Amino acid sequence: MSQPTLEIQLQTLPNQPGVYQYFDAEGTIIYVGKAKNLKKRVSSYFTKTHDNGKTRVLVKKIATIKHIVVDTETDALLLENNLIKKYKPRYNVMLKDDKSYPWICIKNERFPRVFSTRRVIKDGSEYFGPYTSMKTVSTLMDLIKGLYQLRNCNYDLSEEKIKNGKYSVCLEYHLGNCKGPCEGYETEDEYNENILAIKEILKGNFKDSLTQFKQQMKQYAEEMHFEEAQKIKEKIEVLENYQSKSTIVNPKISNVDVFSIVSDESYGYVNFLQLSYGSIIRSHTLEIKKKLDESDKELLELAITEIRQRFHSKSKEIYVPFQVDLGEDIKVSVPKLGDKKHILDLSLRNAKYYRMEQLKQIKIIDPDRHVNRIMAQMKADLRLKVEPRHIECFDNSNIQGTNPVAACVVFKNGKPSKKDYRHFNIKTVEGPNDFASMEEVVYRRYKRLLDENQSLPQLIIIDGGKGQLSSALKALDDLQLRGKIAIIGIAKRLEELFYPNDPIPLYLDKKSETLKIIQQLRNEAHRFGIEHHRNKRSKSALNTELETIPGIGEKTVVELLKQFKSAKRVAHAKLDELELIVGNSRAEKIYNYYHNK
Incomplete structure (x- = not known):
């Protein structure tokens, strides 16, 4: 259909709760959604700019809009859930695990x-x-x-x-x-x-059975039927043992559903705990695949509806971590403290545990999906325009200005690419000047990549705060790469992330995978730089001790060190010991050098 036809459809939508369906030019249903006000919700798709690329593609593909008016928001939730399960539209979230349960x-x-x-x-x-x-x-x-x-x-x-x-x-x-x-x-x-x-x-109510058995046991004992009384006692022990294994929350908390959610860039994980007579009688976690960068609130509302339908829950009250819209029939509570908050935290721990288990399995079974998920997460966490498939991290290494060097380590798809690591000896900077050294190595690195027509990274990480970041930016300015490559600095003390022209640092969750990868990059750059610095200092020490002796070359030095292990032992060696290794002429030169000092 043409755009004017869509405009007419939008104008005729009612201001009532209901469910809307989007169809493409072939008449295939591509999206189902719910709304308190159909006209406002559907119109928003066409009147605002969407940050998410998939949403922009969805809007371009909409050819026809259909809607169903319902009485309440609860009815809209149920209908939306049923239509998604029936038609499985391309741009709706996918609810995993549709198996039959016992x-x-x-x-x-x-x-x-x-x-x-x-x-x-x-x-x-x-x-x-x-x-x-x-x-x-x-x-x-x-x-x-x-x-x-x-x-x-x-x-x-x-x-x-x-x-x-x-x-x-x-x-x-x-x-x-x-x-x-x-x-x-x-x-x-x-x-x-x-x-x-x-x-x-x-x-989940064990109280009545326990009371009944205890009365029977007492009656049998009074009537001197001790065998029967013993059998009843054994049943009481079985029941109490089973009850003790159930997670007891609070006997006053009964007939309540508890929901929590954790999510990353691609998936949401919703945990469900069902409480009856103070005990948890059911726990289940639902995995949801995002399609349009859905919020946790949207995912949780859909998941609650699906889970309550799937498990035939009739609970009139639910506990959730934040307010959700489920209609007037259900009481929604957001616990802040006490036993109610404790059970909500327990649900959240279950969701996090399930997510960790899933990620471990994905890493083994489907490594590509694991990498894709991490890259999408890093893009979102670091506010990047593209996924950082190629990252380079720079670190300076010097001790009191001696032998200044720098290191560049490279990660591709979240993993070290050691063949691309590079060392740099500082050439243009005199003395301990980290800022000028950083500017030099960043300029040299990307000048060479440009000259050799090699691919540039999507993200540069500078090990240091605002000063080092500013120096690296000067090098990018000189190469006219400013704005073409994302660049951030990481300060060591508080793991602060600094962005160009932004005085306020970004703090990531200490447990986030994005921060862990950045820390791994920083630590690897530091290790690689220190290793090179140590080698350079060792070589410098050799130069002053042995290679400065007239007539003694590098090969002779290597032979001597293989035998004597250190320059100090060479200095204290006897003439005949030296002659066995390097011959009479060179042995005399070395012996005379040390003994005539």
Whole structure:
């Protein structure tokens, strides 16, 4: 469609909450979004300049706009989530992990069976879950079987068939795992009392079952039925042991969902904790792939809707790290202290741990994605125009002005490229002048790259503060490279990052990968520079001691040092010892030099 047609569509959008859909020229849905006010939200795409390149491309591709008006923001969230999952538009975030989860089913039948399943059948049965781990399901099923004697056969235990004696008890009855309802040894009311207790346990409420068992144990003891009392005691211990392994938060915090998020340039990780009767009964982390530089708020709103749908949560209150818009049906709390803040911090730790695990796996399984993610993160953290695929770092090295040298180390795709490292001997600067030395080596480095028509880096890092940075900038000015290469200085003491013409330094998170790579560059440049400086001082020391002896060349010096290990030992060597190494003539010259001083 032509642009005027889009303008007409924008003008006719309603000022109501709803969901909008963008289609390209081929009629393919490319984006789905929600809005409190459809007209304002959709119009903003076409009236403001977008920093994100992908958003600019999206806007160029929009040919048709469709919308659906809904009653509330909550309805808009749900509809947006369902449309994204159904159509998977190219420019919407991707919600990873759409697998089927295990449930615990209490079958809709007389004397209900309790079993685990991955299929939910709408036949009136009750399903608890879904659970994020089959191990959790197995543990719960073992707990239930240890506490209650339930049937596991699939007989139709109708009242009529039991009365007619259609069935007889099986091995499970004789093993004590079933009370034999198939022959009428257990009434339906007795059996259903156990089912009610199981439902409470699956909801996270252990209190009622513990109270009931303690009363039974006391009654059996009073009636002198000590064997039965002991069996009940063992069940109490099993239940209390399971309860103690659950993360207890605060018994007053019940029926609450907790959400937190950590993100980088490419992905968001949202952790979900579900609390019931003071215990965490579920934990799950959802990975979200960003498409349009979505904010943490946008990602969290979408993730909360998806997770609550996926796990059938009916909680009326949620805890989150910042305010989100979820409609009027849900109470949103942002805890600042106490037990509520503690459980939110626990959720955040889970999200961070999951992210670290994912990054470790990606680094091994998909190194290209790992590199791409780090480069995108560095671009964002350092406010660069392009990803810093090629970085060069400079460091000066001198001790009290002696043998001044400099080092340039090169990283490509976040890794050292040692074949591109370069040493520099300072040629034009007299005395200890770090600023002038920095200007010299930066000029020499990029003058050579330009002369040889080699590729320039996307980022230069200067090991030093504002003074060294200004000196490096002079060299770039002389080469007319100012503005063509990003350049920053890093001060050693507080890890401050300085930018040209900006008096306020940038401080990165101490744990950020961007800062770690910059520190690695700085440390590598320092090591490389010190190594060269040490070699130069050693060579200088050799020159003064041995090579200054008339008639003694470099090869002779090397031979002597191989044998005597140091110039001092050469000086104290006997004439016949020297003659064995370098011959009579040169031995006399060396011996006379040291003994005539």
